[in-house]
Amino acid sequence: MARDHNTSDRYATTLGRLILSALIVLLLGLFLLWRIDSPRVERVRMAVIDKVIPNFSWATSPLTGAMNVLRSARSYTRIYQQNQDLRRELQQMMAWKEAALQREQENARLLDLNNVRLDPKFTKITGVVLADSGSPFRQTVLLNVGQRDGIIDGWAAMDGIGLVGRIAGVGERTSRVILLGDTSSRVAVKIESNGQTALVVGDNTSRPPIEFLENSETVYPGDRIVTSGDGGVFPSGILVGQVTQTPSGRLRVRLAADMQRLEFLRVIRHQPREKISTTGGLVGLRPIKPESNQ
């Protein structure tokens, strides 16, 4: 009996060792496969997330709701001061509104003069933020719109005001947005005041630095930064934020979007421009009409 027990125990340990080594090889293989052929494994990951996260939303929505209530409740404690602030802000807003109305009229007049037609492709899809990356090392959020809604990889996502990030990974019902602060995020931007192009490179902080500026002396804190549209990934002219300067002299972006509270994001439906592949024919040479061939 004792020997029997012993042998079965030995079998168990041998089997355990076998399973353990198989698992180790499997995991190592998975990691290497991901390293070599990342898009395919990422597609599998997106499919899993697509299955899991929307089904979990019944549990998350009351929790996030409660958190928001708590946050609003905290602001009640200093309601008087807030009221004063709001009143002051409202006065400023009235001035701004007047300016905006004038600008609008002026703009309408100028557009009329130019006969400009706005790009009809600039429509947007609004999605609700389902989940964030859940780790201090990544800056991503998950939206509840996906392939079903026509989302395509690479589209820009913004909140009401400014750019938030871009779509990277689309599932059937969900899609992932890499925020501007993520370490793998690079966005081509333009300084609006002098038209210099640069890159906003995410480094896991709330104010990503501006890199590859040609002449940083002519850029001042407060300058507006918009996307340049270089590379054809983003439409140009989406507001990113304003330039700020750190005490060490480094230029960073203060993002226009409210990254503290991302609830609804707009995904901008943007088709890249059609490529012009032919060099134009000679001037004056008429193309052969199909009728003449028949």
Add this chain to the structure above:
Amino acid sequence: MIEDPPLRILRLRLTYLIIIILVVLLQTLPIQTHPYQFVTPNLPMVITFVWVMRRPNLMSPILITIAFLFADIILQRPPGLWTLIVLCASMFLRMRALSFRELIFLYEWSLVAIVITCSFIVYHFSLMFTFLPTHDLKLYASQALLTVMIYPIFIWIFRPMLRYALSQTLQKQTPKAVR
């Protein structure tokens, strides 16, 4: 040595899986979309180590692999790497869990602390060697420190659950033990 009835083992394993999945999914709640000002401890890891040290017979490698592969996939980590590290670490701890049962808690804690620190170092350097973007060691160091600090708390939290299971099996086993 007391052996649990298979149903209880299954139930405790399921409990473990559900706890890990809940912790991972709660981490992804969109409450904090701002970059973190401070790092958070790695809860799935510390829960696993507590369970390994207290109930080494429950924690099969397959169970740990399933739980952490799920976490890897949801939390956007390189799939497999962190799972591999935690699996090796917990198997290392499991081999020593029974011998640490009789010693005072400080020894156990320091062993776990060393293992946690080593895991983070290995993770950092394997990311570096595969040319993946990694973060500064300071962030990992503070996360490792927090994870170590939180270990006794989780020992305390899970003590009733794990001990209750043991005492109940004892009562169930006594009539059979006469045989």
